[in-house]
Amino acid sequence: MELENELKQHVDGEIRFDEISCHVYSVDASIYEIKPIGIVLPRTKEALITAVTIANRHRIPVIARGAATGITGGCLGHGLIIDTSKYLNRILEINIEKGYAICEPGVVQDDLNAAVAAYGLRLGPDTSTGNRATLGGMLANNAAGAHSLLFGQMADHVEEIELILAGGDVLHLSSIAPNSGSLFSGLNKLKERYQDVIAEQMPVLPRRVSGYNLDALLENPINPCRLICGSEGTLGIVSKMRVKLSRIPHIAGLCLLFGDDPIKMMQSVPEMLSYHPISIEMIDRTILDQARNSPLYSQKLSWLPEISQAVFSVEFTDSIKMQEFQQHFQNYHPTILSDPTEIKDFWEIRKAGLGLLLSRRSYTRAIAFLEDVSVPPAHLASFMQKFQTYFKEAGVYGHVGSGCMHVRPFINIQSNEEMKTAENMMVKLTELLREYGGVLSGEHGDGLVRSWLNRKLYGETLYQAFIDLKNLFDPDHLMNPGKIVEGTPFAQDLRTGPNTAIHEIPTFLDFSREGGLALAADLCNGNGACRKKEGIMCPSFQATDDEYDSTRARAQLLRDIIHGELPPASLAQKGLIDVLDLCLECKGCKKECPSQVDMAKMKAEVLFQYQEKNGASIRSHLFASMDNLLHYASLFPWIYRAVQKLGINSWFGIAKQRSLPSLSNNRFSKIEIQQPTLEKSVVLFNDTYCEFHTPNIGLSAVQVLNALGYHVIIPPYLCCGRPAFSKGFLKHARHKAEALIKVLLPYAEAKIPIIGLEPSCLFMIKDDYQSLVTTQASIEIVAKSCITFDAFVARHEFSDFKPSKDTLLVHTHCHQKALEGTTATLEALQKIPGSVVHKIEAGCCGMAGSFGYEREHVDISMKIGNLHLFPTIRNSEEKTLICANGFSCRTQVMDGTSRQSLHLAEILARYL
Numbered sequence: 001m002e003l004e005n006e007l008k009q010h011v012d013g014e015i016r017f018d019e020i021s022c023h024v025y026s027v028d029a030s031i032y033e034i035k036p037i038g039i040v041l042p043r044t045k046e047a048l049i050t051a052v053t054i055a056n057r058h059r060i061p062v063i064a065r066g067a068a069t070g071i072t073g074g075c076l077g078h079g080l081i082i083d084t085s086k087y088l089n090r091i092l093e094i095n096i097e098k099g100y101a102i103c104e105p106g107v108v109q110d111d112l113n114a115a116v117a118a119y120g121l122r123l124g125p126d127t128s129t130g131n132r133a134t135l136g137g138m139l140a141n142n143a144a145g146a147h148s149l150l151f152g153q154m155a156d157h158v159e160e161i162e163l164i165l166a167g168g169d170v171l172h173l174s175s176i177a178p179n180s181g182s183l184f185s186g187l188n189k190l191k192e193r194y195q196d197v198i199a200e201q202m203p204v205l206p207r208r209v210s211g212y213n214l215d216a217l218l219e220n221p222i223n224p225c226r227l228i229c230g231s232e233g234t235l236g237i238v239s240k241m242r243v244k245l246s247r248i249p250h251i252a253g254l255c256l257l258f259g260d261d262p263i264k265m266m267q268s269v270p271e272m273l274s275y276h277p278i279s280i281e282m283i284d285r286t287i288l289d290q291a292r293n294s295p296l297y298s299q300k301l302s303w304l305p306e307i308s309q310a311v312f313s314v315e316f317t318d319s320i321k322m323q324e325f326q327q328h329f330q331n332y333h334p335t336i337l338s339d340p341t342e343i344k345d346f347w348e349i350r351k352a353g354l355g356l357l358l359s360r361r362s363y364t365r366a367i368a369f370l371e372d373v374s375v376p377p378a379h380l381a382s383f384m385q386k387f388q389t390y391f392k393e394a395g396v397y398g399h400v401g402s403g404c405m406h407v408r409p410f411i412n413i414q415s416n417e418e419m420k421t422a423e424n425m426m427v428k429l430t431e432l433l434r435e436y437g438g439v440l441s442g443e444h445g446d447g448l449v450r451s452w453l454n455r456k457l458y459g460e461t462l463y464q465a466f467i468d469l470k471n472l473f474d475p476d477h478l479m480n481p482g483k484i485v486e487g488t489p490f491a492q493d494l495r496t497g498p499n500t501a502i503h504e505i506p507t508f509l510d511f512s513r514e515g516g517l518a519l520a521a522d523l524c525n526g527n528g529a530c531r532k533k534e535g536i537m538c539p540s541f542q543a544t545d546d547e548y549d550s551t552r553a554r555a556q557l558l559r560d561i562i563h564g565e566l567p568p569a570s571l572a573q574k575g576l577i578d579v580l581d582l583c584l585e586c587k588g589c590k591k592e593c594p595s596q597v598d599m600a601k602m603k604a605e606v607l608f609q610y611q612e613k614n615g616a617s618i619r620s621h622l623f624a625s626m627d628n629l630l631h632y633a634s635l636f637p638w639i640y641r642a643v644q645k646l647g648i649n650s651w652f653g654i655a656k657q658r659s660l661p662s663l664s665n666n667r668f669s670k671i672e673i674q675q676p677t678l679e680k681s682v683v684l685f686n687d688t689y690c691e692f693h694t695p696n697i698g699l700s701a702v703q704v705l706n707a708l709g710y711h712v713i714i715p716p717y718l719c720c721g722r723p724a725f726s727k728g729f730l731k732h733a734r735h736k737a738e739a740l741i742k743v744l745l746p747y748a749e750a751k752i753p754i755i756g757l758e759p760s761c762l763f764m765i766k767d768d769y770q771s772l773v774t775t776q777a778s779i780e781i782v783a784k785s786c787i788t789f790d791a792f793v794a795r796h797e798f799s800d801f802k803p804s805k806d807t808l809l810v811h812t813h814c815h816q817k818a819l820e821g822t823t824a825t826l827e828a829l830q831k832i833p834g835s836v837v838h839k840i841e842a843g844c845c846g847m848a849g850s851f852g853y854e855r856e857h858v859d860i861s862m863k864i865g866n867l868h869l870f871p872t873i874r875n876s877e878e879k880t881l882i883c884a885n886g887f888s889c890r891t892q893v894m895d896g897t898s899r900q901s902l903h904l905a906e907i908l909a910r911y912l
């Protein structure tokens with residue numbers, strides 16, 4: 001309490017000591033979970049120094065944290081977490097001429113790369129997590145990436161470091177200029193004492209992160225930056241760094257090799273290296289199969305033959321060398337990828353390897369404990385031959401060219417016996433590594449998972465040298481204690497382990513596909529892809545830069561409730577509602593989270609359970625029953641228009657900035673539509689928006705469908721239940737769903753396509769009904785017949801549209817993006833001859849049904865719109881047509897840019 005108050009008084013930043021935040025900050029991408037005492041998000045370097053000084057006075061450990069993508073539990077601990085990612089993320093200086101950048105620790109790798117790409121430069125090391133990992137975390141883990149053959153590790157690129165020591169003292173360290181001060185006399189003494197043993201016993205490897213980089217002491221003069229790289233925040237916190245910028249290499253292509261015996265392929269690594277590739281990577285069959293089953297990655301595997309136990313990708317800057325290589329390795333069916341899209345797709349799969357491995361819906365998982373071994377590349381095959389006898393089934397991938405392998409055996413994390421076997425495996429592996437001159441970590445670090453083995457791995461003398469180094473920088477062991485030296489036991493603080501009590505909370509929705517709600521939440525492995533700043537997942541994090549608003553935070557809180565860490569074991573908890581508050585239910589995570597965590601579904605369940613116990617607000621009732629309200633409004637339109645005009649909606653918590661959408665004079669179902677006599681038929685699903693607000697879209701759709709040769713059947717109007725579902729009124733939603741299925745089933749059984757105009761309504765039927773509706777057989781038949789208007793048009797050969805010179809910008813609804821993609825919309829628009837069609841690279845528009853209408857959400861809703869969508873539209877010419885199929889998206893575009901957007905059906909009808 002005293003610590004909290006003092007921090008609040010003196011530190012310019014956010015100070016969080018509440019129970020919920022501590023749970024949110026208790027995980028990273030490792031198998032561990034430790035609740036911190038509190039969290040500080042400093043706004044300035046001075047605030048960081050003050051926080052460290054205060055913690056030191058209270059003898060509280062300090063743990064630095066970036067994006068928490070570390071796989072070892074390195075940023076976890078029972079102390080004060082300093083999160084640098086939200087505010088200390090500025091690039092302070094870029095010097096193109098001299099080729100360096102000065103950055104705060106929270107700068108994300110890809111952001112720095114984007115800032116210097118125009119000059120042909122980048123940061124050398126490229127971690128797979130580059131779209132969210134911070135430079136502070138990269139430096140502290142001495143990160144590398146696929147291109148370490150060319151670029152080495154982070155330690156080869158850090159020229160200067162500003163380091164905050166435990167007491168708050170600030171050190172300026174340089175690898176390019178002389179250093180002085182009392183610390184250096186200490187380092188010199190260490191050098192004198194240990195130089196012989198370092199020279200003799202420190203393994204020399206292309207990649208090594210285990211332990212401290214003591215060989216930096218042997219450089220002349222001593223290189224303090226190399227020493228800090230890989231020290232995992234145990235010597236001090238980095239508040240600023242100067243990093244070298246490297247030339248972006250020209251890529252000639254990738255030569256892919258396929259084979260049935262990965263060990264045999266590894267034997268050829270030294271020969272492969274003689275062709276001077278810039279990377280040699282491997283992915284095994286387990287991961288490739290997982291990619292085949294992933295909605296996101298299955299479309300990116302055009303290069304993959306049906307059967308192959310492993311693929312090696314060998315990357316070249318020199319096309320002649322690549323061809324020679326291809327000629328030489330004919331046995332492995334070499335395929336060259338030189339098309340940039342194919343190369344990009346390949347790297348996406350390679351980078352997603354780890355996440356993909358973790359998407360199994362089971363407690364038998366490919367966990368990370370011996371996932372980062374590093375051995376001399378020349379001995380890799382022989383080492384792996386022995387190593388693979390330790391486990392039955394594992395996912396294997398890695399940087400074969402530099403001898404660093406990511407091996408993840410499948411272990412039942414709830415079995416004491418299997419966890420004990422895992423621990424024994426690590427001890428045996430350490431012995432094997434000593435035999436081969438290898439180490440336990442080539443890029444991920446020691447953290448909680450491996451530090452306990454450093455004494456065994458390095459031997460007594462080197463281990464003592466590690467302790468002496470630690471004592472020199474941090475005599476009281478308050479900087480990230482228990483990492484690198486004095487590690488805690490392997491099975492302590494497991495996130496989910498044999499002793500975890502799993503409370504199966506009964507659910508209204510069917511979670512059997514996920515293996516139950518507990519597994520649905522526990523699918524989150526913490527890899528932090530939900531912190532990336534592009535794509536659909538996760539709009540709330542993209543707008544706030546705050547861990548609290550990430551998918552991971554939401555999954556973590558759910559997990560802790562289910563595991564009894566945050567009693568009671570009930571979803572009706574206010575804290576959970578708060579952490580879910582900014583989830584827009586956009587389904588971005590269902591598509592883009594490598595484990596396919598489906599937070600939109602879990603939020604609907606949580607809202608339901610919370611409201612069953614505590615009741616719901618009037619506003620939620622109003623939004624959930626929107627279809628009924630609109631029905632009455634259509635009977636008494638003057639009342640609706642009066643409410644609209646007087647802005648009375650704000651009485652119910654609707655934002656003043658928003659006006660209620662206009663009510664059409666005619667309901668779509670009441671309009672007499674003349675259609676030509678046509679042989680084939682389709683059903684047009686008349687959703688709530690078309691029925692009450694935009695019947696013109698329905699009319700346009702009929703026109704287009706008639707032109708394609710179909711008679712259009714319009715069944716009686718029924719709401720699909722989406723508004724009720726997203727507000728957690730699940731009983732209500734089920735009732736509506738079952739009524740609608742009854743109406744649609746006969747058409748589906750007659751194999752008549754059912755076309756949807758409003759993406760959120762169509763995907764309600766295709767996706768959400770599967771867990772909502774009890775009549776599974778009927779829903780499967782109906783869902784199969786349902787198709788978006790876009791996909792239906794796209795699959796037709798139709799060339800009778802009038803030519804156009806229009807430029808079209810397409811914004812796809814987030815549910816459509818997540819479950820179908822944008823291709824069909826683009827293809828449908830490209831049928832207009834002469835049209836120039838561009839996709840807007842944005843995620844959710846920010847409106848998300850009723851979310852953006854709510855008073856407390858309107859600002860964040862507009863902020864999300866302003867990330868990519870609004871600027872792209874504002875920067876387009878006034879006459880550019882904007883295509884947006886979602887009713888809320890069109891409202892949001894109007895409110896955010898004052899530009900009108902049109903449904904695809906309206907645009908196509910214009911050109912008939």
Ligand SMILES: Cc1cc2nc3c(=O)[nH]c(=O)nc-3n(C[C@H](O)[C@H](O)[C@H](O)COP(=O)(O)OP(=O)(O)OC[C@H]3O[C@@H](n4cnc5c(N)ncnc54)[C@H](O)[C@@H]3O)c2cc1C
Nearest residue numbers: 066067068069070074128134136137138140143144233238
């Ligand atoms: C799917 C996946 C793929 C990965 N692929 C790679 C890869 O290709 N290459 C690779 O090298 N790593 C990889 N990693 C590991 C991890 O992403 C990297 O090590 C990354 O650099 C960590 O950055 P972060 O910001 O997430 O750090 P965090 O996880 O937040 O922290 C990591 C360590 O750095 C310390 N730290 C953070 N900030 C500071 C600071 N300012 N001062 C001092 N110490 C600090 C923390 O205390 C902790 O010990 C992967 C991880 C995942 C989940």
Ligand code: SF4
Nearest residue numbers: 524525527528530593
């Ligand atoms: S929600 Fe998905 S993307 Fe986010 S941390 Fe969890 S597994 Fe990773």
Ligand code: SF4
Nearest residue numbers: 538583584586588589
């Ligand atoms: S549904 Fe959307 S907003 Fe909610 S957690 Fe997933 S990506 Fe984030």
